[in-house]
Every structure is written in C-alpha cells, then in structure tokens.
C-alpha cells in the first residue's frame with residue numbers, strides 16, 4: 001500500500017519541483033482508475049453540476065450532493081489526497097456557515113481538505129476553516145461560481161490592473177492559510193509569476209505550464225463529450241467513441257440473439273424443458289435452491 005498523499009506531501013513536491021497531478025472524479029470507479037494511474041490529488045469538483053447533472057453552470061449543486069459524491073470518491077481513492085469543492089452559497093454567507101459546511105464535507109464526505117473560490121474577501125473565512133483544522137485549497141482567476149459577475153466563462157487577469165488584483169488575492173489566500181491554490185483561465189505569464197511568489201503550490205487549469213501542478217476535469221481529458229473542445233483541454237482518449245462503439249456492438253448482439261451465448265449463461269441441474277409446443281410435457285417442479293450453487297461473485301462490477 002502506497003503512502004497517502006497529504007497537504008505536506010504537496011508542499012514537498014513544490015520544493016522538489018515535482019509536478020502535482022490533479023484530476024476530478026465523481027464516483028468510486030473513476031476514483032479507483034485515476035488513483036491506480038498515479039493521481040496525486042482527486043478533486044470532487046462542483047463541475048459535477050455540468051458533467052454529471054447536465055446543467056449549464058455549477059450553481060445548482062447542493063451541499064448534500066457534494067457530500068454524496070465526496071463519500072463515494074473517497075472510497076475509491078487509496079493514495080490520492082481527496083479535495084471536496086464547497087458549492088455555491090455554502091461559504092459565501094457567513095464564516096460560521098462556511099466552517100459548518102466544510103466540517104460536513106470532511107466528516108460525512110470523507111475528504112482530506114476543501115476548496116473554495118474567491119480572493120481576499122474570503123481571507124477571514126479561510127482562516128476560520130483552517131483554525132477548525134480543515135485544510136483549504138483556494139481558487140482564483142476564472143471562478144465558475146461567479147459566472148454572472150464575469151459575464152461568462154472568460155479568461156481573467158489579462159490587463160495590468162486585473163493581473164495585479166489576482167496576484168494580491170493569491171498572496172492574501174496564502175497568508176490566510178491556504179495550502180494550495182488553483183489558478184484557472186489566466187495568462188501563463190501571470191500564473192508563472194504567482195507560482196514564483198508563493199511558497200504554496202499552484203495548480204493550473206488553462207494557466208500554462210509554469211504552475212506547480214495541473215488539473216483537468218476527467219470527462220474532458222478522457223473525451224467523454226465530443227462537443228466540448230475548449231483551448232485549454234487536451235484529449236488523451238476518445239471514451240465517447242469507445243463507449244458508443246461498444247454499446248452499438250452490444251445492442252446489435254442482443255438484437256441478433258448472439259448475446260448471451262453459452263459462455264455467458266447458466267445451466268440447470270434439474271429442470272428439463274418442455275420438448276415442443278405440440279406435445280407438451282408437464283415441467284417438473286424444480287428442487288428448492290438451498291444456496292451453495294454456482295457462485296457468480298459480486299454483481300455489477302468489481303467493488304473497490
């Protein structure tokens with residue numbers, strides 16, 4: 001069993017200039033695959049509101065939904081550090097409410113830290129959560145929960161004043177106690193400067209190669225949505241194509257009666273089938289199945 005990644009491991013990665021690999025996951029099966037592949041951090045992102053629930057923003061996601069997905073991801077991730085996203089309006093009202101909700105994500109969802117979006121205006125909230133012994137990851141730049149304020153999903157920090165504000169917020173979040181910072185949708189030179197100035201690791205998404213780590217939504221880099229092709233996403237697989245192809249073959253075998261074949265069927269020990277419709281024999285009463293028969297193992301895939 002490999003050592004669990006902690007927030008201290010991530011700081012050491014930055015010091016050793018070892019890049020941090022972070023991905024999102026929303027269920028135990030994906031968490032297990034990504035963990036086996038070597039993810040350092042698995043984020044249960046509120047992006048689940050879009051890729052799992054099919055909404056056009058992350059805003060409808062609730063605390064209870066985040067807790068449910070955090071719990072099932074935590075079950076699948078053995079080595080990776082699991083971070084739970086604080087959903088919209090779970091921390092923006094009061095620091096007390098924020099601490100309570102962060103506590104629920106840890107206690108009920110099983111995550112090792114929480115992530116929240118926003119800058120200096122949330123410094124006190126970050127401090128209060130950290131004081132409750134819950135590590136906090138910050139998130140600056142393109143912050144999807146502020147989609148209406150930003151006027152859409154647009155790159156942030158392109159002009160001097162906006163760039164200065166993001167750098168200022170980054171320093172404020174580090175001072176408030178954040179252990180790491182996501183930089184989303186910002187120019188690569190700005191992300192490079194912020195990564196240089198901070199002692200905590202930066203994790204980029206659409207922020208260039210100079211961050212201390214990178215994160216992508218797993219459905220994006222695995223190619224599950226053929227219609228979603230933003231500039232910052234590189235596709236490493238075509239899972240939409242693979243799943244569609246496999247499903248079409250499955251359906252054609254059902255329709256052609258080639259599935260299930262004998263290899264995928266069970267044989268009876270005692271029941272003789274009726275010979276034909278013309279000379280029906282009464283079917284014998286089957287022996288009661290007392291168990292101890294052919295074991296088929298767990299149903300519905302391999303438990304993690």
Ligand code: KIV
Pocket residue numbers: 024043044045046047048085182184205215216217
């Ligand atoms: O919700 C999410 O998945 C995120 C990442 C894309 C950083 O916040």
